[in-house]
Amino acid sequence: xxxxxxxxxxxxxxxxxxxxxxxxxxxxxxxxxxxxxxxxxxxxxxxxxxxxxxxxxxxxxxxxxxxxxxxxxxxxxxxxxxxxxxxxxxxxxxxxxxxxxxxxxxxxxxxxxxxxxxxxxxxxxxxxxxxxxxxxxxxxxxxxxxxxxxxxxxxxxxxxxxxxxxxxxxxxxxxxxxxxxxxxx
Numbered sequence: 001x002x003x004x005x006x007x008x009x010x011x012x013x014x015x016x017x018x019x020x021x022x023x024x025x026x027x028x029x030x031x032x033x034x035x036x037x038x039x040x041x042x043x044x045x046x047x048x049x050x051x052x053x054x055x056x057x058x059x060x061x062x063x064x065x066x067x068x069x070x071x072x073x074x075x076x077x078x079x080x081x082x083x084x085x086x087x088x089x090x091x092x093x094x095x096x097x098x099x100x101x102x103x104x105x106x107x108x109x110x111x112x113x114x115x116x117x118x119x120x121x122x123x124x125x126x127x128x129x130x131x132x133x134x135x136x137x138x139x140x141x142x143x144x145x146x147x148x149x150x151x152x153x154x155x156x157x158x159x160x161x162x163x164x165x166x167x168x169x170x171x172x173x174x175x176x177x178x179x180x181x182x183x184x185x
Contacts, residue, residue: 001036001037001089001132001163002163003162003163003165004037004041004163004164004165004166004168004170004171004174005165005166005168005171006025006037006038006041006166006168007166008024009021009024009025009041009168010166010167010168010171011167012024013045013167013168013169014167014168016056016058016059016060017060018045018049018058018060018061018065019060019061019065021045022042022045022046022069022072025038025041025042025045026042026072029042033079033083036084036087036089036090039076039079039080039084039090040089040090040093040170041168041170042072042076043073043076043077043080043093043094043097044093044097044169044170044173045168045169045170046069046070046072046073046076047073047097047101047104048169048170048173049061049066049069050066050069050070050073050104051100051101051104053066070104073104077094077105080094086126087126088122088123088124088126088127088130088133089123089127089130089132089133090123091119091120091122091123091126092119092120092123092124092132092133092136092137093136094116094119095116095117095118095119095120095121095122095123095136096116096120096136096140097116098112098113098115098116098119099113099116099117099119099120099140100116102115102116117140120136120137120140121137123136123137124136124137131152131155131156131159131160131163132156132160132163132164132174132178134152134156135149135152135153135156135160135178135179136178138152139177139178153178153179153180157179157180160175160178160179161175161179164179
């Protein structure tokens with residue numbers, strides 16, 4: 001994916017207008033279910049809000065919306081496993097989310113975490129040339145002590161920053177997690 005920016009929904013996310021961002025992304029995805037960028041941004045938004053609910057500004061949403069985000073995340077996960085299972089970006093992003101918070105994707109924590117790791121490995125095997133995927137792949141392997149990760153960050157930092165331009169939670173989160181001195185959340 002050359003660019004993860006979606007200006008209209010990124011702006012809504014920046015304003016913490018979570019439901020408006022979700023509704024717009026969902027509508028766009030329903031219009032074109034093959035649009036992987038929209039699918040992954042919607043999936044990530046749902047995941048982000050589910051895992052960060054008590055930390056993030058949720059003043060514009062109702063407490064009951066939390067369950068709606070969890071249900072939509074599950075719907076998207078099931079859809080993606082069927083329709084995008086051979087896509088490197090799907091595997092990288094969902095693998096990342098699953099590996100960090102397996103409890104939202106399966107009942108057996110350890111097996112679900114291993115499945116997330118397997119998705120990340122699969123993504124890298126599908127597309128070893130993509131800098132974003134390479135950083136996700138290497139980031140789970142103790143990045144502070146991994147010279148391969150440090151070298152990849154040095155090599156791909158500018159490219160990945162350009163891929164992650166914009167103000168959406170997807171771009172800010174991955175900038176923060178993958179790049180030194182990444183955007184603040």
